[in-house]
């Protein structure tokens with residue numbers, strides 16, 4: 001055998017080994033045979049994140065508030081009135097008084113005992129926060145104690161937020 005042929009054979013063996021080894025590595029990487037890391041693929045994002053992302057993705061405040069109707073908002077607020085007052089000088093009920101709630105800090109009524117979840121939330125009630133909260137209160141601020149399922153309908157939310165905004169010392173122009 002010439003040294004050239006020997007070289008060819010050695011090269012062929014080397015290439016085969018490299019290819020087989022390489023494919024094995026790559027497929028390990030893609031299919032991840034390790035049981036523990038397979039589990040990692042199954043971890044779903046927390047439900048609150050899903051709701052938030054959906055809300056953010058579909059949030060066109062301008063379009064939503066185009067649906068807002070003050071009289072409709074007053075009607076929708078009847079669902080809230082069991083637990084909340086809205087008029088100026090109104091008191092706390094099961095929930096805190098809501099006069100002036102728009103653009104106030106979350107959990108700011110001094111004589112109301114909020115859940116820890118609300119107190120530690122540290123944001124203000126702007127359009128986005130109020131909208132997200134009212135879609136599904138239990139997932140927007142995890143662990144809060146507002147026993148209310150939420151308002152699925154955009155017009156209901158836009159209208160009740162408009163109503164909250166009007167019941168304030170300083171109503172802001174809608175977005």
Ligand code: HEC
Pocket residue numbers: 076077079080081082083084094095096098101105106107108109113114115116117118125134143144145146147148151160
């Ligand atoms: C079954 C009673 C109940 C109903 C119905 C209800 N809420 Fe509440 N709400 C609460 C409670 C209790 C809290 C305080 C939550 C906490 O401390 O975790 C709260 C808190 C809030 C807050 C936060 C206020 C702040 O000072 O930070 C807002 C805003 C609010 N509710 C709006 C509404 C609106 C709007 C509706 C109607 C669409 C409604 N709620 C329906 C009980 C209720």
